[in-house]
Amino acid sequence: MDSSFIPLWQQTSRESLFHAIACIRQYLENKIGVQDQYSLDSLTVPENSALGKLERIFNLSPFERDILLLCVGMEIDPNFGELCAKVQGNPQKNYPTLALALSALPNASWSVCSPQNPIQQWQLIEFSAGYTLTQTPIRIDQRIFSYLLGETALDPQLQGLLSPLPNSIAQIPLSPSQEFIVEQCVNQWLEITNEYPILQLCGVDLTAKYRLALEISQQLDFNLAVISAALIPHVPQEIHHLKKRWEREAFLNNSILLLNCDDIAVNSYPQNLNISLFLESVTTPVIISTSERQKTQHRSLINFDVPSLSYNEQIAIWQKHLGAVTNDLNGQITNLTSQFNLTPSVIISACNSLKTHSNQIKIDETDYTTKIEKYLWNFCRTQARPRLEDLAQRIETFASWDDLILPQRQQQTLAEMRASLRQRGKVFEDWGFADKERRGLGISALFSGQSGTGKTMAAGVLANALNLDLYRIDLSSVVSKYIGETEKNLRKIFDAAETGGAILLFDEADALFGKRTEVKDSHDRHANVEVSYLLQRMEAYGGLAILTTNLKESLDSAFMRRIRFVVAFPFPDKAAREEIWRRVFPSQTPTKDLDFQKLARLNIAGGNIRNIALNAAFLAADTDEPIMMKHILQAAESEYLKLEKNLIDTETKGWV
Numbered sequence: 001m002d003s004s005f006i007p008l009w010q011q012t013s014r015e016s017l018f019h020a021i022a023c024i025r026q027y028l029e030n031k032i033g034v035q036d037q038y039s040l041d042s043l044t045v046p047e048n049s050a051l052g053k054l055e056r057i058f059n060l061s062p063f064e065r066d067i068l069l070l071c072v073g074m075e076i077d078p079n080f081g082e083l084c085a086k087v088q089g090n091p092q093k094n095y096p097t098l099a100l101a102l103s104a105l106p107n108a109s110w111s112v113c114s115p116q117n118p119i120q121q122w123q124l125i126e127f128s129a130g131y132t133l134t135q136t137p138i139r140i141d142q143r144i145f146s147y148l149l150g151e152t153a154l155d156p157q158l159q160g161l162l163s164p165l166p167n168s169i170a171q172i173p174l175s176p177s178q179e180f181i182v183e184q185c186v187n188q189w190l191e192i193t194n195e196y197p198i199l200q201l202c203g204v205d206l207t208a209k210y211r212l213a214l215e216i217s218q219q220l221d222f223n224l225a226v227i228s229a230a231l232i233p234h235v236p237q238e239i240h241h242l243k244k245r246w247e248r249e250a251f252l253n254n255s256i257l258l259l260n261c262d263d264i265a266v267n268s269y270p271q272n273l274n275i276s277l278f279l280e281s282v283t284t285p286v287i288i289s290t291s292e293r294q295k296t297q298h299r300s301l302i303n304f305d306v307p308s309l310s311y312n313e314q315i316a317i318w319q320k321h322l323g324a325v326t327n328d329l330n331g332q333i334t335n336l337t338s339q340f341n342l343t344p345s346v347i348i349s350a351c352n353s354l355k356t357h358s359n360q361i362k363i364d365e366t367d368y369t370t371k372i373e374k375y376l377w378n379f380c381r382t383q384a385r386p387r388l389e390d391l392a393q394r395i396e397t398f399a400s401w402d403d404l405i406l407p408q409r410q411q412q413t414l415a416e417m418r419a420s421l422r423q424r425g426k427v428f429e430d431w432g433f434a435d436k437e438r439r440g441l442g443i444s445a446l447f448s449g450q451s452g453t454g455k456t457m458a459a460g461v462l463a464n465a466l467n468l469d470l471y472r473i474d475l476s477s478v479v480s481k482y483i484g485e486t487e488k489n490l491r492k493i494f495d496a497a498e499t500g501g502a503i504l505l506f507d508e509a510d511a512l513f514g515k516r517t518e519v520k521d522s523h524d525r526h527a528n529v530e531v532s533y534l535l536q537r538m539e540a541y542g543g544l545a546i547l548t549t550n551l552k553e554s555l556d557s558a559f560m561r562r563i564r565f566v567v568a569f570p571f572p573d574k575a576a577r578e579e580i581w582r583r584v585f586p587s588q589t590p591t592k593d594l595d596f597q598k599l600a601r602l603n604i605a606g607g608n609i610r611n612i613a614l615n616a617a618f619l620a621a622d623t624d625e626p627i628m629m630k631h632i633l634q635a636a637e638s639e640y641l642k643l644e645k646n647l648i649d650t651e652t653k654g655w656v
Contacts, residue, residue, distance in 0.1 A: 010150035013049040017148055020045060021073045024066060025083065031104050032086050040066065040106055050148045057251045058118045063107040070096040070105075071125055071140035072148060095137040102134065122248050147252050155249050161242070162225045162249070165210055165258075172211045172344050175313040181304050182215045188302055189220060189285060195300065196285040202293050203306030204495045206262055207343055209289040212306060213258045216287065222256040225249075229261040229288075232274045239274060243282050250284040259288045265488055291495070308341050308498075311429045317344055321351035325358065325372070332373045338425025339468075339501045340380045341542055350379050377467060384500030385469055391478060391493055392471040392504075397460030404454060404461055405572065405579045405606065413567050414458060417445060420564075421466055421501075421544055442541040444562070448552035449569030452607025455548040458567070459505045462544070469502040487533045494537045501543035509547040535562050572606060580606045584613040590626035598629075601651045602636060604643075612639050629655045 006014075023043045045052045045065070055065050073080040074096060081094035087104050088097070102108045111117050113133055119125055124144050128137040146153035154162060174182065185199050199216070201209040210226075217224040227246070233239050246257060259279070264271050272294065279286065280299050288294060293303055309317070314337045319326050326333065342350075357375055388394075404411065420443050428434040428441055447455040456472070463470035478489045497504055538545045539562065552568070560566070572580060578600035585591055602609070613627075615635035620627040633655050640647040 007150075009048075012046075013051070013150050016046050016049040017051050017072070018076070020051060020069055021077065024069045024073055025077065025080070028083055028087050028104060032083075050150050054144070054147065054252075058122050058124065060118055061107065061109070063101070063105055063109055064112060064117070064119050066105045067096075067098070067101045067112065067119060067138075068124060068140060068144070068148075070101060071138055072145065075140060075145060095139075097135055097138060099134040122244070143249070143252070155245055157245050158249055161227055161231050162246075163227075165214055165224060165226060168345070169207070169210050169214055172207065172348075173317070174211065174215060175309050175317075175344070177307065177310060177313065178208065178212055181306065182212055182219065185212070185216045185287075185304060186219050189216075195283070197300035197302050198279060199287045200290060200294065200301055200303045201287060201306050202290050202303055203308075204291055204498065205306065205308055205343055206260070206289065207345060208308075209306055210258070213256070213287045213289070217256045220256075220285075221254070222285065223253050224258055225253075225255050226258045226260060229259050229264050229271070229275050232271075232278050234270065234274055236277065239277050240281070243278060247282060247284055256285045256287060257282070259286060261288050261290045261294055264290075264294075265292075265484075309344065311337055311425070311434075314342065314347065317347045318351070321348050322354070325354065328369050329373060329376075330369060332376065334425040334430070335422070336376060336380055338429065339421070339543075340384045341499045341501065342380060342384060343499075346380070346383050349383070350376060353379055381467065381469065381500060386471070386496035386498075386500055386502060388471055388493060388496050391489055392473050395456075395460060395463075395470045395472050395505075397464050397470055399457050399460045399464060401461060401465065403583060404458060405576050405583070406454065406458075407570065410567050410569065413565055414462065417443065417544065417565050418462060418465055421462075421468075442539045443544045443564055444538045444541075445544065445546045445565040445567065446552070446560070446563045447546055447548045447567050447569060448550070450550055450571055450605060452605030453569035453571060454606050455569050456505065456507060457606075458569070459503060459546050459548075463503045466503075468543070469500060471497065471502050471504055473504060473506045486530045490530075490534055490537060494541055498542055503543060504541075504545045506545070506547045508550070510549050510551050531559065535559065538562070574600045577602065577604075577606075577609065580609050581613075584610055585617075585627070589617065590620075592626040592628050594627070594629065594632075595655075598653075598655060599632065603651065604639070608639055608643070612636050615639070 020043055023040060027040050040062070043062075045055065047053075047056070051065070054060070054068075060068075070084075074084070084096050084100060085091045085094040088100050093100075098112060101112070102110065112119060115121065124141055125138045126141055127133070128139075131137070140148075143153055143155040181201075188199065189196060201212055203209060214224055233242060249255065250257065259275070261275060264275065275294065279288070295301070315333060318333045318337065322329070322333070354372060354376055358372055385394075401411075404414075406414075424441075424443075434441060447458060449455055459470055462468075473493065478486060478493070480486050480489065493504065547563075578596050581594075581596045581599045602612075604612075612632060612635045615638060616627050616631040619631040619634055625631075633652055636652070637647055
């Protein structure tokens with residue numbers, strides 16, 4: 001390689017390394033009488049060279065340093081093996097050994113045979129198998145060899161465990177509240193007298209915690225490496241080995257460790273024990289990222305909660321990156337910020353995407369403001385969409401207010417819920433209600449009524465009107481017989497949904513939210529904890545959480561007091577059923593001689609009416625006819641059979 005392409009420090013460091021090896025060669029040649037008397041006392045190593053730094057990092061004695069130089073000589077000098085054989089008086093031993101070092105090098109010490117000696121403790125050299133300790137061939141460790149040559153490298157045994165941060169993390173701006181956390185963390189480590197305390201960054205936004213860790217390391221002139229806690233071994237000896245390899249790498253690369261514990265549950269005993277064993281013994285600076293606080297047994301741990309960006313901080317980022325476009329949005333930024341709890345990177349991505357898209361809008365669209373508002377809203381909604389596939393189902397809904405057949409009072413309550421979601425930013429932030437108390441700002445609702453009375457449809461109407469995602473929670477996946485698992489699942493749902501303010505529909509919630517029991521045993525106590533946790537998360541949730549129940553009386557009064565909106569969905573009377581029948585068929589559906597007054601005699605809920613209408617449509621389509629009363633009669637008979645009810649003559653008299 002042309003030396004002109006090698007950085008000056010690296011070139012100077014290599015020259016000092018090669019000079020030191022030449023000194024070792026000259027000294028060994030003197031031992032066999034090839035050279036005149038030569039002493040290694042004249043061997044000086046520049047402190048800023050790689051070899052000098054290695055001596056200082058691992059506190060090597062001159063004898064231990066010279067053993068490393070023996071091994072490096074074997075790697076770079078093709079005649080070095082022959083010299084080793086001559087010194088040892090055996091042509092078969094054309095390699096360095098501890099016996100050679102102990103017999104030939106000055107200041108020899110048998111301490112190199114101890115596992116606690118630096119060259120063994122830090123695995124600076126490798127021993128071949130099948131020989132006695134002093135007679136076995138030794139070689140320089142590959143990572144140490146790369147370090148001495150000034151080459152960028154990573155310990156092969158840490159490949160797949162250590163990972164760098166994405167380059168984009170450094171581009172994310174810090175909010176004032178995050179800068180304050182960084183300042184506190186930096187001060188904690190600047191004031192240390194002996195052992196670095198562990199810094200724990202606790203919060204749900206992993207990207208924000210990565211950005212904070214990067215800023216902390218940069219301000220303290222450290223590099224930053226990441227290990228997932230899920231990769232920590234389960235065997236104590238392997239944990240110790242990982243700890244030593246990491247510490248060596250941290251010393252060589254001047255690194256801080258960011259241990260990502262976000263996917264580790266607090267009650268996951270084996271994993272948390274392994275994490276604790278690792279943290280208790282590691283001596284380098286460590287930052288741990290957690291969604292819930294981890295504990296250590298002995299080592300000092302300082303917690304820092306990393307909240308999401310505040311309302312005003314998000315507004316500031318929007319305004320900065322939208323620039324002049326802000327004036328075209330007519331307060332839409334307030335609506336976006338109150339609905340979507342976004343990270344800086346997502347906000348910046350939204351602004352950059354709009355800048356590209358806005359040029360097309362100006363050319364192709366006349367209603368510029370409305371179009372960019374809609375574009376930004378849909379972009380944020382898509383980017384903030386939670387990952388709940390294993391615990392919830394996202395429902396695509398197209399129902400409108402016209403599809404809801406409800407009494408005026410219920411319609412009014414639903415309209416109040418819509419207004420509460422639309423005006424959260426204005427009321428809570430601009431009008432100062434959030435300044436009074438941050439607790440209880442969530443919007444919760446209870447929909448009660450028999451199956452098929454429109455509870456799920458009403459949730460869909462709200463989602464469609466507000467252009468929000470609707471998630472139906474699968475309670476069979478949430479409720480667990482194992483203590484702590486139900487709360488864990490609920491936490492996952494609320495945390496994931498928080499960024500997008502999605503509407504959460506806990507359908508048929510009686511299984512989870514029944515009457516809290518008198519505490520008689522641990523199971524009763526645990527059931528009460530689940531309900532209390534749900535109430536607390538509903539009150540703190542930034543979106544709308546809806547519970548549906550067929551049995552309102554099964555919910556106790558303490559629970560009801562903490563629900564903001566209650567909507568009772570009555571069983572439809574005859575007039576309501578007639579209106580449902582009139583609206584159940586799409587405008588393009590062919591019908592003939594349908595008598596809606598007669599159809600309204602069927603004493604069933606709206607959900608059953610929809611089932612009958614749909615099945616009748618298939619029957620008519622199969623005979624290539626428009627939907628007629630005969631098709632509805634056949635479909636009604638099937639629906640009643642499913643409901644285990646008898647279809648009486650007075651309900652169908654005069655249909656056909």
